[in-house]
Every structure is written in structure tokens, then in C-alpha cells.
Amino acid sequence: MTTNFTSDIVTSLPEHMLSEILKHAASNSIADFINVMLCCKAFDRASNYENVSMEKVSLVPWHRCEKGFQKRCKAANNAEALYRKGMINCFSRRKSESGLRYLKKATEKGHVEAVYTYGIILICLDGELRKQGLRVLLSLHLPKPNQGNSRMIASCRSKTEKFLRCMWVHVALTGPKGICCNCDCDIEEKPNHSTPSECQAWDASNDVSHCCDYCFWDREANLFCSLLRKYLIN
Incomplete structure (x- = not known):
């Protein structure tokens, strides 16, 4: 009686609400997601792997x-899954x-x-x-370079390093060649003249107060390349 009553409640809910329940179930554990999806056909129909x-x-x-x-x-073109596949293919499986x-x-x-x-x-190419x-x-x-590194960049760096630590890195990148520009960026920081050392902190926030967009992202790309070399398996 209780099972039928619960099933009736579930089937009476709109599909978008069931999909939202599944989404939160997956954020707790994959086992929870699968168990909820298998508990009734309504949840199975509402399963949305894309989001x-x-x-x-x-x-x-x-x-x-987890693999399945x-x-x-x-x-289903889930953005996070596409990102992960792209990272592995680019830097581990040599499928650039x-x-x-992806x-x-x-x-x-x-x-x-x-x-x-x-x-x-792309900048490195x-x-x-x-x-x-x-x-x-x-x-x-x-934010513009004169406002310093944003939290978003810090988050991207953190996830990048966490990802590279988890996989076999077989591919490195060559940092971009700096371009001649008229900004007041310190010449020692320009990739054209100096590449950040291997021991330079990944989360370092050196002064980039006068960098143009090109110099700022050239420097960031060189930090990214240094991180790749750190985890590269010869």
C-alpha cells in the first residue's frame, strides 16, 4: 500500500522536477543517482545526463x-564530461x-x-x-589585468592541477612566443624573454598591473605549460 502510494506521488510530479531530484541525487553519490533512477520508470524517463x-x-x-x-x-553532451574527455585526450592519450x-x-x-x-x-599554437x-x-x-588575478582564474588553476595529478601526462605544450607591444609590462615577465621557472608557484600573484590582455594571457599560458612539464612522464 505504502509503495503504491509513493509511486503514485512520484508519477504525479512533472518531469522537470523529477530531473532536478536526480540531479541532486548525483551530487551526493553515483550510487544514489542509479538507485533513484531504478526505483521507478518515472525517474528513469526523467534521467537527464546532460545536466x-x-x-x-x-x-x-x-x-x-563511474566509467559507465x-x-x-x-x-548526452554533459559539459563536464566533455571537458574531462578533452583533457585526457589532449594530455594523456596523445589525441590532440x-x-x-571535446x-x-x-x-x-x-x-x-x-x-x-x-x-x-590555442594561444600556444x-x-x-x-x-x-x-x-x-x-x-x-x-577583471582587467590591473585588477589582479580573479577567483575564477584561481579556481581554473586549482582544477587543472588537481586533474593533472590524477592522470598520466604524456603531452606538454610549448609556451607562446611573446609579441612586441607598448604596454608597461615588466620585460622580465614577458614570455618572449623569460619563461617562468619550474619552481615558480602555480598560484603566484605577481604584479601584472600594467599588462595588456596579450601579455597577461601569454604569462598565464606559460604558467600552464610549466605545470604540464611538472607532471610530464618521460
Whole structure:
């Protein structure tokens, strides 16, 4: 009687509300998500892998349950799943073209860390791709360089390092060649003349008060490349 009554309540709820319940269930644990989804057909129909949280899934999943869940999320164009696939393909599996496609898809869905990584990779490729990369990074609408590093950049750096620690890094990037500009950025900080040392703190907040957008992101790209070399497996 109780089971039927509960089932009637569930089936009476609109699908968007059931989908929201599933989304929060996944943010607690993958097991909770699967159990809720299996408890009745209404939840199964409302399952939305595109927007479900992947917070409790390892960045590089090892368990079958997590692998299956992440695969379904990727198939549904879940932005976080696309970002993770792009990172692994670019820096671990040596599938740069495929990795860039996944990062681009995640970027188009507004995934902040994907925008950050995709933009920096393009900047490192120089030429027209460098200009495209800068446009991608400017879409983050970060504070101007004279306002210092924002929390968003700190968050992107933190997640990048956490991700790289979890996987086998087999691919490094060459930092961008600096361009000659008229900003008052300290010449020692320009990638054209100096590359940040390996021991330079990833979260360092050196003075960038007079950097233009190009110099600011060149410097950030060089920090990103230094981090890659730190975890690179020869």
C-alpha cells in the first residue's frame, strides 16, 4: 500500500522536477543517482545526463560504475564530461585533435575550465589560432589585468592541477612566443624573454598591473605549460 502510494506521488510530479531530484541525487553519490533512477520508470524517463552533476565522479574514473556513468554523460553532451574527455585526450592519450574537439564543445556550453584550457592551448599554437584563443579567453569576462588575478582564474588553476595529478601526462605544450607591444609590462615577465621557472608557484600573484590582455594571457599560458612539464612522464 505504502509503495503504491509513493509511486503514485512520484508519477504525479512533472518531469522537470523529477530531473532536478536526480540531479541532486548525483551530487551526493553515483550510487544514489542509479538507485533513484531504478526505483521507478518515472525517474528513469526523467534521467537527464546532460545536466546531471558529476561532482562525486573521480576526474579519471577507475570503477566500472563511474566509467559507465561518465560515458553516458559524455554521450548526452554533459559539459563536464566533455571537458574531462578533452583533457585526457589532449594530455594523456596523445589525441590532440579529438581532445580539442571535446574541449571546444564544452567551451560552447560555457564550461569555465574548458574555456580556460581551450583558449590557452590555442594561444600556444600561435598564428591565427593565437588570436582565436585570446577571443575565447576574453569571453570569460575576467577583471582587467590591473585588477589582479580573479577567483575564477584561481579556481581554473586549482582544477587543472588537481586533474593533472590524477592522470598520466604524456603531452606538454610549448609556451607562446611573446609579441612586441607598448604596454608597461615588466620585460622580465614577458614570455618572449623569460619563461617562468619550474619552481615558480602555480598560484603566484605577481604584479601584472600594467599588462595588456596579450601579455597577461601569454604569462598565464606559460604558467600552464610549466605545470604540464611538472607532471610530464618521460
